[in-house]
Amino acid sequence: MLTGPQISADTVTDSATPNLANNWTQTRQRIASAASQSGRLCDSVKLLAISKGHPASAIRALAALGQHDFGENYLQEALPKLQELQDLQLTWHYTGQLQGNKTRAVAEHFDWVHTLDRERIALRLNEQRPHYAPPLNICVQVSLAPEAGKGGVPPEEVSSLAQKVAALPKLKLRGLMCIPPPRDTFDEQRSLFEQLVACQRQLLDAGLAVDTLSMGMSADLEAAVAAGATWVRIGTALFGERPKK
Numbered sequence: 001m002l003t004g005p006q007i008s009a010d011t012v013t014d015s016a017t018p019n020l021a022n023n024w025t026q027t028r029q030r031i032a033s034a035a036s037q038s039g040r041l042c043d044s045v046k047l048l049a050i051s052k053g054h055p056a057s058a059i060r061a062l063a064a065l066g067q068h069d070f071g072e073n074y075l076q077e078a079l080p081k082l083q084e085l086q087d088l089q090l091t092w093h094y095t096g097q098l099q100g101n102k103t104r105a106v107a108e109h110f111d112w113v114h115t116l117d118r119e120r121i122a123l124r125l126n127e128q129r130p131h132y133a134p135p136l137n138i139c140v141q142v143s144l145a146p147e148a149g150k151g152g153v154p155p156e157e158v159s160s161l162a163q164k165v166a167a168l169p170k171l172k173l174r175g176l177m178c179i180p181p182p183r184d185t186f187d188e189q190r191s192l193f194e195q196l197v198a199c200q201r202q203l204l205d206a207g208l209a210v211d212t213l214s215m216g217m218s219a220d221l222e223a224a225v226a227a228g229a230t231w232v233r234i235g236t237a238l239f240g241e242r243p244k245k
Helices: 020-037 054-065 073-082 100-109 119-128 155-166 186-205 221-227
Strands: 046-050 070-072 091-094 113-115 136-141 171-177 211-215 233-236
Touching: 020 046, 020 221, 046 091, 054 073, 070 233, 073 091, 073 100, 091 186, 091 211, 100 119, 113 119, 113 171, 119 136, 119 155, 119 171, 136 155, 136 211, 155 171, 171 186, 186 211, 186 221, 211 233, 221 233
Parallel strands: 046 070, 046 233, 070 091, 091 113, 113 136, 136 171, 171 211
Antiparallel strands: none
């Protein structure tokens, strides 16, 4: 049985705001500004729209503006959306905690997983990835500070897990992901993100061709970009607050 909030594409309240286009433009401007201030090219940072809790109609509206990458956390909510939106050329990212009973559906329907933190899950994804599909893009989730309810491996275990993922033929190790605890200042936020950069550097030194840092959300994307993020995962700033359950 799937776990998590019992939400479906049919029952989620339509939360697409009239300002969706404005939100998308402003978010992209924030990313571009942060990149410029850090001496980076704007297109070196990609926007991942986190659409959990929002209906397929909102995703379709954002896709019409040019957004192609969307992240979902809950399979029982995501799968009906993927079905409804299959006429669109979208890239789907799984960004929720990944349990053993979810791996087959994720392996069959998603293009990316950002939250891998166990070898057992990696093995299941590899076994269950369809033979006709390209390798599943994988980010290892790193826990930068202990927090109840959040996944991730500690920094000292990242290299071992990454090496095991890289050896699996139906998975493609792309990089690292983190969800750090909230911090009040830019410098505090950036300091945490730089810990993930240090982990990436260790993998590169070990010969692993990792090119992805999935870090930064609506409240701290500027610090994430300054530290080196290649994906920023934005939900609230795009779609507004999620409906109350």
